[in-house]
Amino acid sequence: MKRKVTIGRTRFASDIVAEYLAPEKKSSKVIILCSGMPSYPGRRADLMQFFTKQGYWVIIPRYRGTWESDGEFLKKSPHEDVIDIMNGVEAGFTDLWSGNVVTIAKPKFYLLGGSFGGPAVILASRDARAVKVAAMSPVIDWTMQEKTVEPIDQLARFVPIAFGQAYRGKKDMWKKLSKGNFYSPIREAETVTGKKLIIIHAEDDNVVPFAPAENFAMKTGATFVKARTGGHMGIENFTEPRFWKKIKMFLG
DSSP: OOOOOOOEEEEETTTEEEEEEOOSSOOOEEEEEEOOSSSOOOOOHHHHHHHHHTTOEEEEEOOTTBTTOOSOTTTSOTHHHHHHHHHHHHHOEEOTTTOOEEOOSSOEEEEEEETTHHHHHHHHTTSTTEEEEEEESOOOOGGGGGGSSSOHHHHHHHHHHHHGGGBOOOTTHHHHHHTSSSSOGGGGGGGOOGGGEEEEEETTOSSSOHHHHHHHHHHHTOEEEEESSOOSOOGGGGGSHHHHHHHHHHHO
């Protein structure tokens, strides 16, 4: 009989709206899944079910100041959203429909992020509670985006007219990224423990450059999986057999 899937909604730190799904069997393993930008983080039922079948709780947040969440986009580094979610899971969180409090005993956190969500999980990996971290096509150095098909000034023009109020922040929020000192893993490389991190990146990615990811992995000692083809990949690519086999072994 096919399992009836009920995806719940909750809030963390009062302003971060997130969807969550419980595993089929009792588990303390929690995946926080950070999506790319600009894109809608919802409608991920198949992806969430894939991970719950592997024995994980799955949480997909909307970054502060985006979509259903309150707050101001990029006022804080998005990796701080991940930290606040870990805090909320440890304390117990409330299902918004039923009002029931969801508790996970002694949660073990696994952080997975793609593209824009890559820096979120890489920077949050420095929290001791993060057991393992996987990043798919992550942005490592925002100053290198000028050489791609999605430079930051183009995002600054496109996002407001294409996504309206889905991303709400100050007009100069994009400059925080282009300066290269904010939400930028390359600037924090010395503080990242590579043994906790696996990075997957395709050589033919024309959205987020390949070279910074490969160099970052070498510098930090992270596990690096190079794909010759695949283009720019996001969180949905975690489930591809060619990648999931390696990721599953890494997560343990």
